[in-house]
Amino acid sequence: MKDRNYKINKYILVTASSKGLGLEIAKELSFAGYNIILTSRSKKNLKDAKSLLNSKLKHKTIKIDFSTDDIEKKLIKKIKDLKIHSIVHNFGKNLQYDTHPIDVVILNKSIYNNFTVSVKINNLLSKNLIGNPSKIIHIGSTASLHAKASPSYTLSKSLINTYVKNISNIYIKNNIMIGAVLPGILAHENSAWDKKRVTEKQRYEEIKQKHPLDKFLIPKDVAGYIVDLINQKSLSFSGSIMKLDANDY
Secondary structure, eight states, X not given: OHHHHHHTTOEEEESSOSSHHHHHHHHHHHHTTOEEEEEEXXXXXXXXXXXXXXXXXXXXXXXXXXXXXXXXXXXXXXXXXXXXXXXXXXXXXXXXXXXXXXXXXXXXHHHIIIIIHHHHHHHHHGXXXXXXXXXXXXXXXXXXXXXXXXXXXXXXXXXXXXXXXXXXXXXXXXXXXXXXXXXXXBOOTTSHHHHHHHHTHHHHHHHHHHSTTSXXXXXXXXXXXXXXXXXXXXXXXXXXXXXXXXXXX
C-alpha cells in the first residue's frame, strides 16, 4: 500500500500514446499505478485512449503535433505543475520518399521527428523529474542495428543509441536512468506491417516464417518490459540498448 501511495501523484509522460505501442505502454503503466500524460495530434484519439486507462487515477491529455508545434508552449508549460516521474519517448515517424539517394530535406525531417523532439523534451524536463530513480526510455528500432530499413529513418534511429550511451553518465549523477528499447517488427492493427500483410502478402509471410517466434511481436510484448524498467530501482540499465526481437537479427 505504501508503494501505491507513492505512485498515486506521479505522472509518466508517454509521447504518441493514443494508438498502437504508445497506447499499450500507457495502459500497462496506468494499471501499474501511474498517472499518464497522453499525447496525440487528435482530440478524439486522446479521449478514446484515456477511456482505456486505469479509471481510478488522474490522467492528463495533451493535443500536440510534435512535428510542427512549439514543444515548450504546447507541452511543457501545460505540465509544469505536475510531478513527473519518468518519460517514455514513443514518438517517431517514417517519411514518404525516404530512399537512396538520400534527400537532405527528408533526412533533416526524419532526424527531427525521430531524435531531436525527444532530446528537446529531455532538456526541458530532466532537471525536474522526481522519480527515485527517474527513467527516460527511448523507443528506438532494430533498424538502427541491422540498417535494412529506409535510409533516413535508419540513420535517425541510430542517433538515439549514441545519445543514450553518451549522456548516461551525466544523467546517473542526477538519479536518472536513461536507456533505449529497440522493438523488432510490430504487426498490430493499422501498423505499417499490418498493412503489408495485405499489400505485400508474400513478403509479409516470408519474413514472418523466418522469425524465431514464427510470428511478429505485438505491442503488449514490449509494454510489459517498459513497465518492468519503470519499476526498476537500480540505475544499472543506464546507457543500455536492449533489442526486443527474439534475436531475429
